[in-house]
Amino acid sequence: MRDRITAFLVLLPSLVAVGIFVYGFIGQNLWVSFSDWGKNPTQALALRPELQFVGLENYRELFSGFVDVRFRQSVVNLIFFTLFFMAGTLGLGLLLAIALDRGPKGEGFFRTVFLFPMALSFVVTGTIWRWLLQPQGGVNVLPTLFGFPPFNFPWLTTRQQVLVFDWNQLPFYTALAVGLTLLYLAWQAHRGGERKRLFWSLLSSGLLLLWALTLGRNIRLLPYAEPHGFSLALVGVILAAVWQMSGYTMALYLAGLRGIPVEILEAAKVDGASEWQTYRYVIFPLLAPITLSALIVLGHIALKIFDLIFAMAGLDYAPTDVPAIYMYLLAFRGNQFAKGAAIGILLLLLVAMVVIPYLASQLRKEVRR
Amino acid sequence: MGRILLYTFLLLATLFFLLPVYLVILTALKEPARITLDTVWHWPNPVYWESFRVAWEAFRPKFQNSVILALSATVLSAVVGALNGYVLAKWPFRGSNLLFALMLFGMFIPYQSILIPLFQFVKAIGLYGTLWGLILVHVVYGIPIVTLIFKNYYSEIPDELVEAARIDGAGFFGIFRHVILPLSAPAFVVVAIWQFTQIWNEFLFAVTLTRPESQPITVALAQLAGGEAVKWNLPMAGAILAALPTLFVYILLGRYFLRGLLAGSVKG
Numbered sequence: 001m002r003d004r005i006t007a008f009l010v011l012l013p014s015l016v017a018v019g020i021f022v023y024g025f026i027g028q029n030l031w032v033s034f035s036d037w038g039k040n041p042t043q044a045l046a047l048r049p050e051l052q053f054v055g056l057e058n059y060r061e062l063f064s065g066f067v068d069v070r071f072r073q074s075v076v077n078l079i080f081f082t083l084f085f086m087a088g089t090l091g092l093g094l095l096l097a098i099a100l101d102r103g104p105k106g107e108g109f110f111r112t113v114f115l116f117p118m119a120l121s122f123v124v125t126g127t128i129w130r131w132l133l134q135p136q137g138g139v140n141v142l143p144t145l146f147g148f149p150p151f152n153f154p155w156l157t158t159r160q161q162v163l164v165f166d167w168n169q170l171p172f173y174t175a176l177a178v179g180l181t182l183l184y185l186a187w188q189a190h191r192g193g194e195r196k197r198l199f200w201s202l203l204s205s206g207l208l209l210l211w212a213l214t215l216g217r218n219i220r221l222l223p224y225a226e227p228h229g230f231s232l233a234l235v236g237v238i239l240a241a242v243w244q245m246s247g248y249t250m251a252l253y254l255a256g257l258r259g260i261p262v263e264i265l266e267a268a269k270v271d272g273a274s275e276w277q278t279y280r281y282v283i284f285p286l287l288a289p290i291t292l293s294a295l296i297v298l299g300h301i302a303l304k305i306f307d308l309i310f311a312m313a314g315l316d317y318a319p320t321d322v323p324a325i326y327m328y329l330l331a332f333r334g335n336q337f338a339k340g341a342a343i344g345i346l347l348l349l350l351v352a353m354v355v356i357p358y359l360a361s362q363l364r365k366e367v368r369r
Numbered sequence: 370m371g372r373i374l375l376y377t378f379l380l381l382a383t384l385f386f387l388l389p390v391y392l393v394i395l396t397a398l399k400e401p402a403r404i405t406l407d408t409v410w411h412w413p414n415p416v417y418w419e420s421f422r423v424a425w426e427a428f429r430p431k432f433q434n435s436v437i438l439a440l441s442a443t444v445l446s447a448v449v450g451a452l453n454g455y456v457l458a459k460w461p462f463r464g465s466n467l468l469f470a471l472m473l474f475g476m477f478i479p480y481q482s483i484l485i486p487l488f489q490f491v492k493a494i495g496l497y498g499t500l501w502g503l504i505l506v507h508v509v510y511g512i513p514i515v516t517l518i519f520k521n522y523y524s525e526i527p528d529e530l531v532e533a534a535r536i537d538g539a540g541f542f543g544i545f546r547h548v549i550l551p552l553s554a555p556a557f558v559v560v561a562i563w564q565f566t567q568i569w570n571e572f573l574f575a576v577t578l579t580r581p582e583s584q585p586i587t588v589a590l591a592q593l594a595g596g597e598a599v600k601w602n603l604p605m606a607g608a609i610l611a612a613l614p615t616l617f618v619y620i621l622l623g624r625y626f627l628r629g630l631l632a633g634s635v636k637g
Contacts, residue, residue, distance in 0.1 A: 007541055021475070028486040032486070099375055121570030343481065355477045
């Protein structure tokens with residue numbers, strides 16, 4: 001019995017620490033995000049500032065206030081960064097893994113080379129790529145070594161945007177994307193013969209799409225049109241991030257490929273499947289769970305990306321802004337703590353949306369086992 | 370045909386991964402006056418080692434900060450993790466699984482969501498701007514991942530071993546010291562590598578909670594490279610200095626490095 005008490009007492013400090021540093025601080029941050037901390041300059045740097053409760057005002061300003069246009073561009077940047085970063089990292093990682101799985105000579109060397117950026121800090125990667133992407137140097141003059149004309153893409157310095165849309169359309173596009181995803185899930189459920197799941201995903205997808213096409217189109221977050229788009233300055237950031245992380249997906253996929261039983265591949269061969277068919281109908285479906293885990297991890301990294309952009313473009317450069325950067329800028333440069341806290345809470349919600357379903361599904365799998 | 374394609378692809382990929390490194394070394398070895406954008410890929414002539422001396426002088430205090438920070442936080446969190454994992458795996462009590470799950474939540478949160486209260490807290494207890502504040506923060510936010518690794522590892526140790534030691538009269542700490550600890554080396558290696566690389570490479574806490582005299586090398590490097598009118602040989606030499614310790618760990622202990630990577634990859 002004494003030992004049991006000792007055991008609990010050994011664990012207790014960690015429990016208290018996590019309780020305060022995780023749960024306590026999230027609670028306090030939530031409260032700060034509902035307050036006016038930073039509105040009154042005399043209170044901004046006080047150790048015990050007197051805070052007024054202002055409800056959701058900070059959130060409203062971020063999404064539809066006049067001054068926070070930079071936050072909205074940072075959200076759009078984050079969406080595009082996340083999508084292209086995940087696609088690039090998964091794609092390159094899969095290609096590298098397939099190549100290494102075919103047993104080239106020097107496999108160990110290649111694996112080491114593809115994985116070493118994982119050991120680096122995002123700050124180091126950012127510093128290196130900032131230099132590589134100088135408009136008149138680095139990558140751009142590389143072709144001249146072989147007698148070709150130089151590239152002249154301005155990388156980080158461009159202010160050009162493509163895929164521009166009006167911020168007021170964001171609810172419409174979000175509902176459309178989620179609705180179509182649910183529709184796809186419904187189709188999967190239909191093929192798997194899961195009637196209950198088919199019903200619910202079809203219903204929610206239908207409702208969302210209906211809302212998007214009727215009311216959603218007419219929502220106005222702002223009294224005026226505000227164009228936002230994929231900022232091309234992010235291309236360089238995405239390139240650097242893919243350089244750093246695709247070794248990780250390669251390692252995941254390579255472990256997955258090595259884990260496929262030889263009998264299955266033999267059976268496909270006996271059935272006369274071509275190489276492409278083997279990949280398409282046998283190997284890729286078997287790798288799907290790995291893709292899901294990798295998506296969660298990469299999504300998690302992408303949503304809170306901060307150090308890479310800090311090192312590549314600094315805090316004050318709007319074209320590569322993401323919410324984590326803007327949050328830091330507001331809170332620790334501008335003393336706008338309440339608004340910074342609100343961005344922190346929004347990031348937490350975004351990450352929770354990605355991680356909680358994943359954890360729940362993992363947990364269900366464990367219970368079933 | 371297929372082989373040629375395979376090796377061409379691997380060669381191109383190798384270039385993609387190594388050319389940046391090559392350029393970093395080239396630039397670090399050039400005399401500042403000779404660094405021009407159109408000749409960036411030319412071999413330095415003459416080779417100029419001075420950058421490393423200057424960079425080392427400039428970065429040495431920050432490098433030392435990083436060493437103290439990463440080593441002490443790693444040792445502390447390994448100890449905390451081993452004890453926590455031991456309790457949760459071998460002395461579970463009612464509700465301990467739930468508490469463990471609640472603890473794990475801490476490794477998924479984006480740290481932006483606690484940064485402002487953390488900043489206030491560290492300031493209020495007088496540790497703002499000190500290395501100790503940063504060490505404390507890294508140990509606390511490392512608790513979930515190190516506890517997870519140790520708990521998983523200790524779950525594989527048969528309960529009978531613990532039971533036998535108990536019958537022989539060993540207590541909580543006796544069992545830990547004589548039964549568990551001698552078997553723990555692999556878990557310690559994984560945790561040490563993971564925590565060391567994470568803490569060495571970390572930036573957000575470091576930039577928020579330190580003053581210039583307590584900055585780790587990542588912060589100093591980001592500020593040097595971000596400065597205007599910078600001569601690029603210094604940031605490049607600095608980047609090499611900042612990268613060497615973790616690269617060293619990776620090359621020496623790559624197998625364990627990968628294991629830690631796969632175990633803890635969702636950490637905030």
